[in-house]
Amino acid sequence: MSNRLRTAALIISMLVVRPALSAEQTTPGPLPPLTEPPTHEVLTGKFVWGDLFTSDVELSRAFYERLFGWQWVVISEPPRSYGMLYAEGIPVAGIVHRAPITGTAGYGRWVHYVSVEDVSAAQQLTRRRGGRVLLARQQVLDRGEFAVVADPDSAIFGLMRSSSGDPGDYRAAVGEWMWHQLFTRNPATAAGFYKSLVGYSASDRPDSHNIVDLVLTSTGYARASIGALPENSKASPTWVGFIRVADVAAIIAKVRDLGGEVLYQSVVESSDLAIIADPNGATLGLLRWDYREPEHVLDPESPDPIVAAQR
Numbered sequence: 634m635s636n637r638l639r640t641a642a643l644i645i646s647m648l649v650v651r652p653a654l655s656a657e658q659t660t661p662g663p664l665p666p667l668t669e670p671p672t673h674e675v676l677t678g679k680f681v682w683g684d685l686f687t688s689d690v691e692l693s694r695a696f697y698e699r700l701f702g703w704q705w706v707v708i709s710e711p712p713r714s715y716g717m718l719y720a721e722g723i724p725v726a727g728i729v730h731r732a733p734i735t736g737t738a739g740y741g742r743w744v745h746y747v748s749v750e751d752v753s754a755a756q757q758l759t760r761r762r763g764g765r766v767l768l769a770r771q772q773v774l775d776r777g778e779f780a781v782v783a784d785p786d787s788a789i790f791g792l793m794r795s796s797s798g799d800p801g802d803y804r805a806a807v808g809e810w811m812w813h814q815l816f817t818r819n820p821a822t823a824a825g826f827y828k829s830l831v832g833y834s835a836s837d838r839p840d841s842h843n844i845v846d847l848v849l850t851s852t853g854y855a856r857a858s859i860g861a862l863p864e865n866s867k868a869s870p871t872w873v874g875f876i877r878v879a880d881v882a883a884i885i886a887k888v889r890d891l892g893g894e895v896l897y898q899s900v901v902e903s904s905d906l907a908i909i910a911d912p913n914g915a916t917l918g919l920l921r922w923d924y925r926e927p928e929h930v931l932d933p934e935s936p937d938p939i940v941a942a943q944r
Contacts, residue, residue, distance in 0.1 A: 672798030678851025741915030746791030875918035
């Protein structure tokens with residue numbers, strides 16, 4: 634990984650340290666199915682959903698509506714406020730209220746959920762491999778099962794088994810999640826944990842060292858990547874999700890106008906990217922990516938590791 638990416642990793646990791654989640658603050662009411670019509674497919678290892686836990690739902694939803702043009706739909710009212718954001722009719726993410734810690738101005742954290750066959754078994758394995766369960770398995774009507782956990786290095790992510798099946802694999806459209814990256818201390822050790830948890834294969838990317846150290850694949854698709862934090866970093870490992878955008882510069886100009894912060898911006902190979910923080914401090918990535926032809930290329934050994942859309 635280049636020094637520029639390592640610097641970005643350090644910056645975002647230091648800024649996304651957040652307190653643990655608790656069930657009474659985060660469990661929403663009934664939710665719509667993850668896929669409609671149902672697919673009944675379980676694409677183990679695919680990141681299938683993202684929830685933003687925030688102390689100010691209205692501020693957060695307004696920020697993302699204006700930033701990406703997402704549409705907001707209220708699902709449940711306070712005290713368990715929850716709503717969903719859509720991109721051209723496609724569900725993209727949820728926003729759930731989470732009270733701030735006493736003495737802090739606000740709270741924001743994105744949690745990204747990976748598809749697993751069995752949430753209970755996955756959270757038990759997480760514990761056995763040195764991780765923690767922050768929000769134990771929840772059953773939600775029409776949505777399925779989910780849990781929020783932390784890996785052995787305390788990077789937080791979610792586990793999900795959708796009752797309607799997972800969204801299919803497509804090339805990401807502008808405004809949709811495109812990629813997920815783990816910034817951590819030891820990529821090889823972290824890869825071992827995730828391989829045992831969800832059955833990933835991990836491959837080195839010597840030809841794309843400016844982007845990632847390792848690529849995680851499952852069911853024939855590149856799903857996520859792992860990059861190393863600097864050796865002397867005291868930062869906390871973290872997962873970051875990237876939204877595909879047409880123009881990074883235009884989006885980051887909006888970020889500043891809407892009260893967010895631009896943490897990092899860079900041009901990398903056939904794309905450019907940025908890391909931002911929303912007004913409550915939740916971080917996410919922006920990625921402009923030019924897909925290479927042919928469209929059916931999905932081989933993780935291909936020169937283009939980001940080939941599967943995460944719709």
